[in-house]
Amino acid sequence: MGRSRLVHPRGLTRFSVRNIAVLGLSLFVLAACGGSDPDELLEAADLSDIYAGSSSAFFMDGDREARGTITGKVIYKGRRFPPKVTPLSAMKPDCRSVLTGDLMSEDFLVNDNGALKNALVWIQEGIAGTWPAPSEPIVLDQKGCRYIPHVAVIQVGQGFIIKNSDNFLHNVKTASANETMNTPMSRPSQLAVKRWRKTEIGIEFKCDVHSWMQGWVSVVSHPFWILTGDDGSFKLSVPPGTYKVGVWHESCQRRGEGTLTVKVKTGEINTLDITMELK
Ligand SMILES: [Cu+2]
Numbered sequence: 001m002g003r004s005r006l007v008h009p010r011g012l013t014r015f016s017v018r019n020i021a022v023l024g025l026s027l028f029v030l031a032a033c034g035g036s037d038p039d040e041l042l043e044a045a046d047l048s049d050i051y052a053g054s055s056s057a058f059f060m061d062g063d064r065e066a067r068g069t070i071t072g073k074v075i076y077k078g079r080r081f082p083p084k085v086t087p088l089s090a091m092k093p094d095c096r097s098v099l100t101g102d103l104m105s106e107d108f109l110v111n112d113n114g115a116l117k118n119a120l121v122w123i124q125e126g127i128a129g130t131w132p133a134p135s136e137p138i139v140l141d142q143k144g145c146r147y148i149p150h151v152a153v154i155q156v157g158q159g160f161i162i163k164n165s166d167n168f169l170h171n172v173k174t175a176s177a178n179e180t181m182n183t184p185m186s187r188p189s190q191l192a193v194k195r196w197r198k199t200e201i202g203i204e205f206k207c208d209v210h211s212w213m214q215g216w217v218s219v220v221s222h223p224f225w226i227l228t229g230d231d232g233s234f235k236l237s238v239p240p241g242t243y244k245v246g247v248w249h250e251s252c253q254r255r256g257e258g259t260l261t262v263k264v265k266t267g268e269i270n271t272l273d274i275t276m277e278l279k
Helices: 038-042
Strands: 018-022 068-076 120-125 138-143 146-148 153-156 158-163 170-175 180-185 191-194 198-205 214-220 226-227 231-239 241-248 253-256 260-264 268-278
Touching: 068 241, 068 260, 120 153, 138 153, 138 268, 146 214, 153 226, 158 180, 180 191, 191 231, 198 241, 198 253, 226 231, 260 268
Parallel strands: 068 268, 138 158, 153 214
Antiparallel strands: 018 268, 068 231, 120 226, 120 241, 138 146, 158 191, 170 180, 170 198, 198 214, 241 260, 253 268
16 A cells, blocks of 8 residues: 555645746737637647646736746655555556556656645635636546656636547546546547536546546636746746735645735746645
8 A cells, every 4th residue: 555645734834925026027928819619629639749737827928027936846845655566467568468567556746855746736715807718628548557748737718638548448537517527448549528617716627447547627717827846946926916826736725824825916926835745
């Protein structure tokens, strides 16, 4: 058996906010416009290039002067556990036919410095206005007997395509406010095309055929979110305002009580160091 889910005693909230005025922020621009029907979604999706799951909504609409930055790191504090291993030798011929080695769990990816990967940092409250969903859909693939990406984020109304790149049966199972699914998918040409409408954080996907398969999808109402990368870092470019910042991770929770509230001014960088512990 791998690690257990220890509940750690709650400590003090360990994060700090400091404001550093900066000029000349380098910002990316992402186009945003509404999509329409499933055929258009499929056309917009490059199914050979699966969304990596770690890209950000470091989002700009062209008005770069009217933004501030929220940046920082998500750090895990506590006992370390190795990934859970599903040995190749314990798998049935279906997965053995596409894998060359054991599968490692991705639910708790922490580096030597405590950086926690795949934490979702998003603006939970305070974003004004309506933000059109990107026209390009998000793709959740069942490939090599795992979900790729392991963690995905979609915007309300954005196209969401579930596909199976393996030439054998997976069964997509999920239950949430958006949809309950129990859908066998047995060939690469089979797609499930969605456009979910409700904000929801941490929707679990499982496969009945392969017990270790697990993926997570969150639905947010705007583009101000990011998944932490290998170094646990995050960076959001947001309009000036006062925001409640949310942090979610499938295996960890934020340490301490209270909310992460940040007042963002134009051109300033606000640094949040967020400490997590096991759930
Ligand atoms: Cu499966």
